[in-house]
Amino acid sequence: MQDGTRLTMRYDIDTYHDHARPFFGVKLLTPREEFLADVTFLLHANLIATDVKFSNQIMDRNPKRITEFDTEYVLLETYSRGHTRGLSDGQHMTLVNPGVVHLIDWSRSYIGVTNNAEGFGVQIPHSVLDYDPSKHPAYLALPMESNRGRLLSLSLQLFVEALRRGPSRDAEMLGTAVIGLVRTCLLRERDWDRDPAQDKSRRALIEEHIRRNLGPGPLDIDRVCRDLGMSRATLYRTLGGGIERFVKSERLNKCFTELARGKREVGAVRRVAERWGFYDPGHFRRSFRASFGISPSDCLDGPRSQDGRHASNAVDHPVMQILRDRRTATETLR
Numbered sequence: 001m002q003d004g005t006r007l008t009m010r011y012d013i014d015t016y017h018d019h020a021r022p023f024f025g026v027k028l029l030t031p032r033e034e035f036l037a038d039v040t041f042l043l044h045a046n047l048i049a050t051d052v053k054f055s056n057q058i059m060d061r062n063p064k065r066i067t068e069f070d071t072e073y074v075l076l077e078t079y080s081r082g083h084t085r086g087l088s089d090g091q092h093m094t095l096v097n098p099g100v101v102h103l104i105d106w107s108r109s110y111i112g113v114t115n116n117a118e119g120f121g122v123q124i125p126h127s128v129l130d131y132d133p134s135k136h137p138a139y140l141a142l143p144m145e146s147n148r149g150r151l152l153s154l155s156l157q158l159f160v161e162a163l164r165r166g167p168s169r170d171a172e173m174l175g176t177a178v179i180g181l182v183r184t185c186l187l188r189e190r191d192w193d194r195d196p197a198q199d200k201s202r203r204a205l206i207e208e209h210i211r212r213n214l215g216p217g218p219l220d221i222d223r224v225c226r227d228l229g230m231s232r233a234t235l236y237r238t239l240g241g242g243i244e245r246f247v248k249s250e251r252l253n254k255c256f257t258e259l260a261r262g263k264r265e266v267g268a269v270r271r272v273a274e275r276w277g278f279y280d281p282g283h284f285r286r287s288f289r290a291s292f293g294i295s296p297s298d299c300l301d302g303p304r305s306q307d308g309r310h311a312s313n314a315v316d317h318p319v320m321q322i323l324r325d326r327r328t329a330t331e332t333l334r
Contacts, residue, residue, distance in 0.1 A: 086112025
């Protein structure tokens, strides 16, 4: 495949289920007649730019299950309309909307609820950015109201627009600019090393300890303080508030992950909710919707393809073949 290759995929439900499989497990949240999935892939060097339009759905990326697709990419993306709420790496709450440009690591898990999303982005290999999953965060975002956010978003937009017109020096220059800005705006100048999920800070230790002891019953705050050797005041100050809010958020995250990967069965929502300490169905539904934008039952199986099947193992995605061709060419040159 040469630079400038353009693949436009306008999917029906059946083909979409099959072709989405190398990238995501998918649960649709719209009736068949309202379904929309329109994706254009634009190739330049080792970058894969995308134009996307999606109707409501749950996208579940689990690299441990998806073994064929090359996971050593990050996705730089922004939306022109709609939004996606989700979880990156099982714990980082994400919200992609027209007001933010974000970077997500494809080598780690991601689950998101997409609501009538339309946007553009580019997949960039880890090696091009010197991105290290053991050091860099799974998810980063810049608001477009910031100078760096506007600069990064505009560069990404101009790069995708240049690719739409075909191979050119402008596309080459803008691709290089996007890579440089990601390094500068997101991976270097941003104070990501203070992210509590990435360092050995006190907050990170508190959060990790809570996650390890996150059963359905009440969490013994005094025990947490004893285990970590700190006072209640220090615990409260470090978390920026009471422990209850963090515990509730983590339990909702657990419920979301289990329901998004679960099947529609009688009592499924109640069982998951109670497993993580939610015994009031009304309170659980309200809290869940406030966090993820959908009801708990919406997470369970949505419309299947016409014959009732899920994605087929036999159908290959064209982009996967592109990646295989490039890996083969690289290995031949060695």
